[in-house]
Amino acid sequence: MIKHLSNLLLAAFIGCSLPVTGQTVALTPPMGWNSYNCYGSAVHENEVKANAAYMAVHLKKFGWQYIVVDFLWSYDNPPGSNIGNPFQKRLDDGSYIPWLTMDKWGRLTPQPNKFPSAFGGKGFKPLAAYIHSLGLKFGIHVMRGIPRQAVWSKSPVLGATGITADMIADTSSTCPWMNHMYGLDMNKPGAQAYLNSILKLYASWGVDFIKVDDIARPYHKEEIEGYKKAIQQCGRPMVLSISPGETPVKEAEHVKQNANMWRMADDFWDDWQQVLHMFKYAKNWEGQDGPGHWPDCDMLQIGKLSKRGPVGPERYSRFTEDELYTHITFWCIYKSPLMMGGNMPENRPIDLKLLSNDEVLQVNQRGQNPRQLYLKDGDSMVWYSTIRGSGDIYVALFNLSETAKNIKIDFSSIGLKGRVTVRDLWKKQNFGSYKNDYQQTINRHGAVLLRLSAK
Incomplete structure (x- = not known):
């Protein structure tokens, strides 16, 4: 809390x-x-x-x-x-x-x-x-x-x-x-x-x-x-x-x-x-x-x-x-x-x-230096922020388009190396560990909020 x-x-x-x-x-x-x-x-x-x-x-x-x-x-x-x-x-x-x-x-x-x-x-x-x-x-x-x-x-x-x-x-x-x-x-x-x-x-x-x-x-x-x-x-x-x-x-x-x-x-x-x-x-x-x-x-x-x-x-x-x-x-x-x-x-x-959702609200209260990673063709967008005292990174994926769309985050683009554990903060679930990138299909006008932890 x-x-x-x-x-x-x-x-x-x-x-x-x-x-x-x-x-x-x-x-x-x-x-x-x-x-x-x-x-x-x-x-x-x-x-x-x-x-x-x-x-x-x-x-x-x-x-x-x-x-x-x-x-x-x-x-x-x-x-x-x-x-x-x-x-x-x-x-x-x-x-x-x-x-x-x-x-x-x-x-x-x-x-x-x-x-x-x-x-x-x-x-x-x-x-x-x-x-x-x-x-x-x-x-x-x-x-x-x-x-x-x-x-x-x-x-x-x-x-x-x-x-x-x-x-x-x-x-x-x-x-x-x-x-x-x-x-x-x-x-x-x-x-x-x-x-x-x-x-x-x-x-x-x-x-x-x-x-x-x-x-x-x-x-x-x-x-x-x-x-x-x-x-x-x-x-x-x-x-x-x-x-x-x-x-x-x-x-x-x-x-x-x-x-x-x-x-x-x-x-x-x-x-x-x-x-x-x-x-x-x-x-x-x-x-x-x-x-x-x-x-x-x-x-x-x-x-x-x-x-x-x-x-x-x-x-x-x-x-x-x-x-x-x-x-x-x-x-x-x-x-x-x-x-x-x-x-x-x-x-x-x-x-x-x-x-x-306490994990989501911590993004607002604990995140540091929020930055836009990319905005592609007006149909997808990624923002991220760091966490003081941690190597973890908050990442938000947005589907701005009119249909469901696959949105990807390349770990190297935010300075993460090796295998990365992905946690969905809205669902409060770990999705497993991934190498190089993570991608997810997101509904029209939808968003996913993640916490990424490099091993």
């Missing part, structure tokens, strides 16, 4: 290049659940708790630990509503409806109709305490910048005497798909103080993970640095995730120094063509992963999706069973963060099986 593997491997990473945050977070790719793909903006507290309870019972022992509330937790969605219209309307006097739940310092707080335990100004502290009581960690999604309604109301900035929200907002910096926020002008006095104030609030709630949206594309360098600085001073270690992609590859060094995970692509959904595109994005970011910084393929499209939006009707993942195996096999061999997107209490046996 790989329970709490990131902590167990801390000593092994001494001497490795750690992020400059001074924190020991995300030493291995974070593993958790995010509410967006199954609930959009309309997730309620009882549903978050139900997913946390499921993880605690079924998945925590395998290393899953983060429960992340995504997208508009300060926005009022009545029980049973769909994602709704995420835009605010500006009234003649300049105010906004619906009015987001916000404190006097211009900091958004949870909407009590969706999160009843937040009533009375408690914020997410009670929900975080419940999740922590299960031995899990709690995360939230936020939009970059400062609420427009805080700018309209000229909310004072905590920690910056005489500074109000309208004095630090960059009103020319807006999100094209949501009109709730303005960007921050990080050159203005008080801008960093505002970020410090919201991160201190999140720390007081018990937040362990923060996903900042509308910041990676376009790449807002100064604001990313601002969130990193705010995390450093908040008094609580937090994972910093930024989205959406496509994060510019030219910013690789900067993002590795300032974030723990960053999206390589826009939102990923249960469509085979998007899987093929993700392979290309991943190749572009090859070699940029390491303890504390991980290119992110986005959430796992497994299980029950889109219960209240945001994309398509309520459904189980449209991936075939072979495509599901390809999906999670690639996320594991590539060492992407693993954030489950489906509503876990509705998991089918196949969904739980995909999330609870």
